[in-house]
Structures are given as C-alpha cells and as structure tokens.
Amino acid sequence: MAQLLSFILLLFVIDGLAARPAGWLQKELLTANTGKDAAYLNQVERETLMYLNLARLYPKRFVELELAHYWGNDKHGNFLTNSSYKESLIKEMSSMQPVQAFYPDRVMSASARCFALEKERIGGRTHERLSCKTDRFAECISFGMDNGREIALQLLIDHLVPSLGHRWLCLNSDINKVGLGFAKHKTAGVSLVLEMDFYYTQ
Template identity: 35%
Template sequence: MKYTLLATLLLSGVITIAQTSTKTVTLLSPLAIYSSEWNKPVYAKCNTAAKAIYMTKTEREVIYILNLVRNYPVQFANTVLKTYPDKTNRGWISNTSYYESLMDTLLKMEPVNLLMPDKKCYTSAECHATTSGKLGYVGHERQSSYCTQKQDYNAECCDYGNDNALDIVLSLLIDEDVPSLGHRWACIGPYIKIGVSIKPHIGYRYNSVLDFSF
C-alpha cells in the first residue's frame, strides 16, 4: 500500500502526519468505462487479436470490441450504445433513425461467432489504408497494382476521421446516411477472419480499413 504525505506540523515538539491510501484501478477492457462488468475474465475470450503484434494496440482493440458486440449484443446495447452519445458529447446521435435502428438490431440479435485476426486480411487492409491516406482517396478501389495484388477480403469497411477503436466500431455500426447499412452488416455478419489497419489520411486525418473473410 502506498501512502501520500499530506502535512507535517511541528507543534511543541510533536510531529503530526496525515496519511491517505491510494488505490490503482486497472481497466482491463476497452469498454470498462461504460461498465465494470466488462472487466470480468469471461469476456477475455473476445480479445482474439491480443497476440497479433503485426497490428497496433488500437487496431487490435477494434477486433476486441467487435467481438464483444458480436458475442454480447444486448449487453453492449444497454451499457455502451445507450450512454455513448452523452459520454462523448455527441448527443445528436441518439436522435437519428440510424442510431435507433442499431439499438433495435442489437437488442434483438443472437450472438455470432468470434472474428479471428488474419495476416492476409491485415496486409490487404494495410495497403489500402496507407495508399488511400497518402492520396486522400475515399472508397474501396485499390489505388495501386501492388495493393490490387494484396487485396484479400469478402467484405470491407472503410471509416474516416476516427482513430479511437470504439469510435471506429460505432461509426460503422450506426452507419449514418448509408441506407443499405452495408458496414453494419459486415461488422456483425458471418465472417471468420479480419484484418484492421488505421493510417493517417490527408483529408480526414485518419482512415481505417477493416477487411473480413470466410
């Protein structure tokens, strides 16, 4: 136990010391700020990319959070999605039909399989995120023959402007102004493998590419 010295008073030869203990709280889950429940060991199985060191910590967290959504959709809706707009000063989100439809989808959703990190999917995503960022490109078409050769996915999501794992995941799940909800269905679809890459983007500061495959 650590102690912090608050005051030392010398009065008539007597030393008075006030002490207070400090505790360190470890947040094991990227969703812990929304509920301490997420810190329980049972959820660690969703951290499938923990040892995929070819991805950054944030890229691995995207997979972790996606797996938590896929395996615990109702709990995610009630603890994270419900409070996310206010916690992030984005209250306007909760008033959109896309947010409401995501809430409805998750509350009715059955758990689906975990996504496993895949090096080929990552290489595909990383090449596209890198070239898109340097060129300021927005979209799915590969911008070099090299990236075309490395392309490997059955579904792909691209997000722009976010570099926080939860922000990226919720941006794709809410899928604002995308009538087909293509990003949402990819994120909770029956895919098995995933690669995630987050790179700088000259137009939006950041761009993220998530490549999914069977």
C-alpha cells in the same frame, strides 16, 4: 492470490487501450480480445477488433454499456441526437442472438494496412485501389475516428448509410476472419480499413 493474479492478467491484456472499457466483466473482455497476441496489429486495430467482438458476442450488454448513451464525441459533436440509425441498431441488437467472434488474419491485415497507407498518401473515400492488390474480400472503411471504440460504433451504427452495409458485415454470423489497417488519412485525419472473409461473386 488467484483473484489478484486474474486482475493482473486482465490489466495486462487490456493495457494500452485508449479508453478502459467500463462495466464489462473480466471474462467478457478476455473472450473478446482475440487480437491480443497478434503482434502485427497496433493498439487501435486491437481495440477495434475487441469492441466489434463485444458487440457480436454480447449484443444486449453492448447496447447497455456502449450504445445507449453514445451520442457522438468532442471532435464531431453530438451527431447522433435523434438518429434513426442508432435507434434501429439498438432495436436490432436488443433482439439478436450472439454470434462467433472475429479473429485476426495476418494476410488480410497486410492487405488492409496497404490500402490504409495508400489512403494516407492520396486521400479519397472510395474502395478503389491504385497500388495495392485488389482482393475479393468484403471491406469496410471508417473515417475520422481515432480509437477502437468509436470506430466500431461508427461502423455498427452506419449513420446516414441507408444500405447499412457496414453494420450487416460487422454482425454477420458467417464471417470469422478479419484484417485491420489503421493509418492517417490525407483529408479525414485517420482511417481504418477492415477486410472480411466474405467473398463477393459478382
């Protein structure tokens, strides 16, 4: 009976995900799903948060289950074939120690959603805000990926981004609060804005 109840709980916790995580243990999914009770997050935002947490909490398992055999998708093709960026992430995560999970923040999520909706209206791929308040949070933006797994992978792999700034932030052990905002995008189809409690002083 206890095992049945645990299985039902797991289904409830991850119900509605665009892609059911394969190979992960129940306790790993429960630990990573820190946004499950955040009513202000939508499905894609919760899913993105969970996959980023799986990468942070279980880096070697993430390489095995999510990264090693990911080459792209139907929409964008196999754009990661022979990608040195993917290979460098595999190397980094295979030797890194686990770091604390991200937890969602309501205020930061409101800021992220405001900017995502602004992008829906006007498009563009910069971090410059027009009508939304400019905060000093660190910020990542994913373009063109419509589910949490691929958003997380895009930010972590950082394909063709020489600075690897998104990856550095997503795996940074000093960050634990984040805000997420997912919306349609005028030119990219969709975008997700990720705000982080890492404050730039310059």
